[in-house]
Amino acid sequence: MRGSAKVFVITGLTFVALLLMYYLPVMNVGGTQLRQVDVLADLGADSTERYDAESITIDEVKKPKGAWKDSVPEGVEPIIDYGTDSTGGMDSFYAALAQGKKLGRPVRVAYLSDSFVEGDIMLVDLRTMLQKHFGNGGLGWLRCRTNFDEGTFAANLSSSGFEPRHIMKARSLSLAHYILPQGYSEVHGTATAIVTSLSGEQTTTWSRATVWGYTDSGATVTGNPTGATVQWRPHKGIQQARFHAANMRRFSTTVKGDAKVFGMSLENDYGIVVDNFGVRGSSGMQLANLAVGLSADFARQHPYDLVIIHYGLNAIAQAGTEKTCSWYVTNMKKCVARIRKIYPRSAVMIVSASDMATRSHSTGKVRTMPAVEPLVRYQQKMAAEMGVGFINFYDMMGGRNSVVSMAERHLAEKDYVHVNRRGGKMLAERFTKSFVAGYDNYKRKKAAGY
DSSP states (O other): OOHHHHHHHHHHHHHHHHHHHTTSOOOEETTEEOOOOOTTTTTSSOGGGSSOGGGOOOOOOOOOOSSOOOOOOTTOOOOEEOSOTTTTOTHHHHHHHHHGGGGSSOEEEEEEOOGGGGGGTTHHHHHHHHHHHHOBOEEEEEOSSOSSOOOOSSEEEEEESOEEEEGGGGGGSOGGGOOTTOEEEEEEEEEEEEEEEOSSTTOOOEEEEEEEEEOSSOEEEEEETTTEEEEEOSOSSOEEEEEEEEEESEEEEEEEEEEEEEEEEEEOSSSEEEEEOOOTTOOSGGGGGOOHHHHHHHHHHSOOSEEEEEOOTTTOOTTOOHHHHHHHHHHHHHHHHHHHHHOTTSEEEEEOOOOOEEEOTTTOOEEEOTTHHHHHHHHHHHHHHHTOEEEOHHHHHTSTTHHHHHHHTTSBOTTSSOBOHHHHHHHHHHHHHHHHHHHHHHHHHHHTTO
16 A cells, blocks of 8 residues: 555544544543544534534423422522432431521531632522521631632631642542542641631631541641640541630641641531532542542531532533533432432432533624533432432523623623622522522421421
8 A cells, every 4th residue: 555545544544533532421530521522513513502402302300209399489499309308308407407406516518519619609608698597507617728729708717737638639639538528638747727707797606616637647636725635546537626615716726747637617506507518620520439438437427417419510511412411410320329328317419500601603602501401401300310409500590691691790700600709699699598498398398297
């Protein structure tokens, strides 16, 4: 075969191979989703107009079982409960709220998400608004050192000596120590962290500060304002150092030795807290790797009444398809199952993807990515099949092109993905109404004998 013919054959085979790569499943490397290969993308229709989301048919989502029918105020997005009291449904969370001070600790909500809640956007307001209804449970969870130098609107955190390890840099993190906070900080020598509650409507106090960690060789943990010191001896499990003082607005801790520090929980004995376990860039699929043994140990010592799973930003790309959504949700089921295994008595709620938009190359218009709506429907179907709670966050935002409208009103960023502080507060108000409506329905249901 002549040289020119060989070049032609090799080129042709390469082109065919690239065409076939379009049909490969979406792949992740180190937690980062790779883009789909589509060599004909620029020859066909614009990727933002590749299909009409409304034309995609998915099996009808099953309805929640039971004769009781919830009543939701007009304009409030309902939390749909596909579970029961014993299988991850919302009733176990509402029951914890109903116990109030009898629970002997705050009602705890773990919020697993991505950069949508980075810096406590939305969650700082959700926490504050829920506490107005159910009591001040404190500031909640803080990492001793932030993973991405994100800030928070409720407190100021400064630290030294903590070396962060988080799941989006999996090579630096030991999966044997991968628990719900999704990262830890290593201490070799001496490390100090200081947290101070900021003034404003989100200001809060706490009476109990607990530092959480793990050590093979031993460490000491000192907490102020009490000045007490707790000794961590070598142990194959989660260790805690707890410090009590009334109405704390500032807490500092010093860790000496060799240890992995997961963070600190700043709580009161009553109320509700919302712990932000968001990690920028995460699709959520990393949760399938949670260390069951150590996580279960943490769950026994620090139980959560509701685990919220809110992902989507990093699950689909601009050229995402129904196949992409189906593949993603199939894998996310493994994550939900892992959390259910670790937290068998906790309520679990799937929060759907938010609205995301992109600019069309052909028309120049910004509109909702076509894959968003089918992804939301797949996520609801997953919640139904897994027997957990679900809320349509996409509809709560306002549905199609709502993020575009929010950006025009300076409530969202011009990346048409993330909301800003003002937009987060607006969504927190809507989310709070959904929680209150769900709790009110629970009380009516129990009063009616269900």
